[in-house]
Amino acid sequence: YLSGGEMKQWSGDVHTVVSPLGIRTANGLERKVIGSYPLCSAKEAMASLDDALAAYDEGRGEWPTMPVAERIACVEKFTGKMIERKAEVVKLIMWEIGKSYTDSLKEFDRTVEYIHATIDALKDLDRNSSRFEIQQGIIGQIRRSPLGVVLCMGPFNYPLNETFTTLIPALIMGNTLLFKPPKHGTLLHYPLLEAFRTCFPKGVVNTIYGRGNVIVQPLMETGKINVLTLIGSSKVANQLKKMHPKVNRLRAILGLDAKNAAIVTDKADIDLAVKECVLGSLSFNGQRCTAIKIIFVHRRIADSFLSKLSEAVSKLKVGMPWEKDVFLTPLPEPQKPAYLESCIEDAVANGAKVINANGGKAYESLVFPAIVYPVNERMKLYSEEQFGPVIPVLPFDDITTPIEYLIHSEHGQQVSLFTNNAAELASLIDPLVNQVSRVNINCQCQRGPDTFPFTGRKDSAEATLSVPDALRAFSIRSMVATKQ
Numbered sequence: 001y002l003s004g005g006e007m008k009q010w011s012g013d014v015h016t017v018v019s020p021l022g023i024r025t026a027n028g029l030e031r032k033v034i035g036s037y038p039l040c041s042a043k044e045a046m047a048s049l050d051d052a053l054a055a056y057d058e059g060r061g062e063w064p065t066m067p068v069a070e071r072i073a074c075v076e077k078f079t080g081k082m083i084e085r086k087a088e089v090v091k092l093i094m095w096e097i098g099k100s101y102t103d104s105l106k107e108f109d110r111t112v113e114y115i116h117a118t119i120d121a122l123k124d125l126d127r128n129s130s131r132f133e134i135q136q137g138i139i140g141q142i143r144r145s146p147l148g149v150v151l152c153m154g155p156f157n158y159p160l161n162e163t164f165t166t167l168i169p170a171l172i173m174g175n176t177l178l179f180k181p182p183k184h185g186t187l188l189h190y191p192l193l194e195a196f197r198t199c200f201p202k203g204v205v206n207t208i209y210g211r212g213n214v215i216v217q218p219l220m221e222t223g224k225i226n227v228l229t230l231i232g233s234s235k236v237a238n239q240l241k242k243m244h245p246k247v248n249r250l251r252a253i254l255g256l257d258a259k260n261a262a263i264v265t266d267k268a269d270i271d272l273a274v275k276e277c278v279l280g281s282l283s284f285n286g287q288r289c290t291a292i293k294i295i296f297v298h299r300r301i302a303d304s305f306l307s308k309l310s311e312a313v314s315k316l317k318v319g320m321p322w323e324k325d326v327f328l329t330p331l332p333e334p335q336k337p338a339y340l341e342s343c344i345e346d347a348v349a350n351g352a353k354v355i356n357a358n359g360g361k362a363y364e365s366l367v368f369p370a371i372v373y374p375v376n377e378r379m380k381l382y383s384e385e386q387f388g389p390v391i392p393v394l395p396f397d398d399i400t401t402p403i404e405y406l407i408h409s410e411h412g413q414q415v416s417l418f419t420n421n422a423a424e425l426a427s428l429i430d431p432l433v434n435q436v437s438r439v440n441i442n443c444q445c446q447r448g449p450d451t452f453p454f455t456g457r458k459d460s461a462e463a464t465l466s467v468p469d470a471l472r473a474f475s476i477r478s479m480v481a482t483k484q
């Protein structure tokens with residue numbers, strides 16, 4: 001692992017990574033070990049924190065005092081080296097988390113675009129921030145200053161892209177980093193460690209690996225983490241915040257849970273709604289915070305919608321990421337197939353059915369997509385974020401039903417609204433956008449383009465992650481003032 005500008009050799013316990021992918025045989029999936037990573041102890045985590053603190057040096061370090069143009073040059077150099085390792089990183093995304101090869105490539109390219117957009121946004125921000133303002137005889141030079149040590153934790157579903165949409169802005173604004181990659185999605189960062197080591201001053205980027213309760217808890221308890229950035233669950237985020245002894249001094253930049261709904265009214269183009277709901281619910285096996293996780297369909301068109309949805313889902317190919325035209329691939333979390341099965345059983349016990357052939361069948365890490373209908377409020381699928389290839393659908397007679405659902409939901413990220421009626425659309429925009437942070441009209445929920453604001457209400461987010469909001473989030477607007 002990388003700490004204090006050195007690649008440290010590890011001789012302690014390791015986590016052996018078995019790929020979720022494999023060759024189908026009569027005895028099940030033949031899977032292979034693709035690597036291992038250190039399970040660091042609290043001692044190593046604390047030493048890495050000391051390295052990050054030393055590099056920051058209470059704001060006097062080389063990195064936090066470096067001119068913006070030079071910091072940008074370091075990030076540009078890093079990006080060049082990252083591109084040189086593209087083939088290895090993309091392959092590891094595929095093998096480590098089971099993402100299709102095409103989507104793994106997209107994840108890499110999108111990350112590089114995000115870094116370039118961040119650099120452009122910082123140049124603009126710096127131009128605008130470094131101006132002088134004169135008011136009431138005071139000349140103020142406005143600037144943006146770093147916050148300190150950032151503990152950065154990314155998710156398994158976008159282990160590169162989502163991690164870097166916090167890591168890069170945190171870094172480029174002059175903070176120093178402790179970076180803990182996700183449990184499923186650690187190996188793919190290995191090819192980039194040397195670039196981190198050589199492109200930034202020593203101690204600016206430090207990696208830590210291991211179990212959260214062993215290494216993250218003691219770090220938070222020191223009170224020396226200035227910024228916590230996590231893309232993950234709100235439960236974990238709340239636990240971590242509580243560990244900080246002076247939580248008012250901690251800035252939290254969080255992308256959290258979501259239960260995005262699609263609302264298909266009786267004035268919708270059903271074919272379009274089906275196409276977008278399939279993409280929205282099942283891209284990367286539904287393992288996206290932005291996925292559509294529940295569909296409300298008007299009862300008048302429910303039969304037609306469900307039969308078209310079922311037909312579309314039956315055409316999706318389930319298999320290994322390297323297979324031609326594959327759409328659904330193995331799930332990296334070993335416990336996920338059993339969890340999804342329990343959600344389906346619970347729904348069936350409460351009166352719903354799986355309406356598509358093979359829906360919910362599992363072949364080890366491969367789970368066939370299931371459409372569950374009619375879902376009601378007694379079922380787990382009504383409120384829990386399934387984060388997998390299960391589509392809960394429920395009928396409504398009155399538009400107040402889905403609106404009330406959103407009002408009472410713990411989440412508030414996105415909604416997809418399907419209607420071709422201008423008056424209906426106009427009447428729904430405000431009630432919807434006042435419940436979530438993005439309303440998608442006649443299209444699926446999604447984050448992109450990554451330069452758009454990305455946030456959520458209630459338990460779905462804290463702060464806005466995008467360019468340039470993320471640059472603002474990882475810095476403070478400060479000023480140097482003098483009298484005229």
Ligand code: G3H
Nearest residue numbers: 157288289290446447448
């Ligand atoms: O899991 C959340 C990701 O940021 C979603 O990105 O909507 O482009 O798949 P996406």
